[in-house]
Amino acid sequence: MKGKENGLVDIYDALIEIYDDTTLTGSSGNASRVDAKDLAKAISSFKFLVSLVVWYDILFVINMTSKQLQAKEFNIRDVINQLGETKKFLVGRRSDADFEKTLVDAGELAEELDVPAFFEPDPICIRKKRKQFTYEADDEPIYNPKEKFKVNFYFAVIDTTIRLVEERFTLMQQISSVFGFLYDVYSLQNTTPKQIMEQCLTLEQALQHGESKDIDAFDL
Template structure:
């Protein structure tokens, strides 16, 4: 397993950078085991956990789905299974649709066992591979959309600061409070909701339209506004270090925020 950190780095301009830290040898893939390995490695490297926000994983094979409810998505199983078989170089010699199911022999004695129900190679491929593959894929996609929806609900308003002038005061304040709650751990919090609200109310009037979150940070740096809007700076730097496709902003691991 490889360990990488993403930071919002301040040089002449603000850049989002990723740095490879190390390869980690793992003998188990349970959440607890992987967490212990990563935390110990961060400690060994001297990366303060209190300065880390968010976590992301690229290993899709650890996202397991339950093998159910996939029959409705398999109306075109034969065509798709054939394409998959070609992609994976699996045997393509499937019997035709007119294959006759073997008849069961009548049992003459009570001690005789039932005949096993034979299935064709195509059916076996669909049941043991294709349906399982579709189920895992659907579960993974659903998880991604759920995570993106959660990310948008808490960080989404920071992507278009210029449009916040059209948001009501009560709504904007609530968005800031929700973000503060997400970025609070025990007695430590990264931002103050009221101060962030006040800074955004001012900043939305002076930022040009059409800027990304990274562009806003760079404009603030060039204009010497970083010290004037510290809450916005912190919020945007955290936003830029989160891996959006697998964002989990409430847990303080992996992505680092530099000072």
């Protein structure tokens, strides 16, 4: 993922150009320059760059699956296979090794923007614990911004995405158990009449409400 390819460098340069434009005067002009400076600072922070890489990689894979779901020649078995591959990819990304690879990619973006590639610590306020005894030492919490980002953002985003993919995967499997044989009629040549009837009865029951039936398994 290159900053020039996704337009990030151009956006950053445009914001800096607005900030440096001294012809922007008055309250609105000064406000525009301040906003441009703040936005340029935000999109050039290493935390934002890492987030950008994470979402780019995830959405790239999700988009391929989404296209299959929206295709005119929709094949439920192919979609299930694609969802399985998507889940496999996401599970593979949920590792310390892949997190480090993400940092390398984000570091390349940082280099293009000429900004430091490290996580700036968030300001924290530590509440002092009241000592019961004079010999008790002060609490020294370990605060690592990189680890915090990995746990609170990187793993959290991937876990949420995996859960959503699993939900869709389960739904597609349920639909396939009822309608799946209709998407692969040619495979019925290798299916026994008894198995075909069982599938037709399952479809009939799924489309039945009380005594009302949309189809008749024996007609199928």
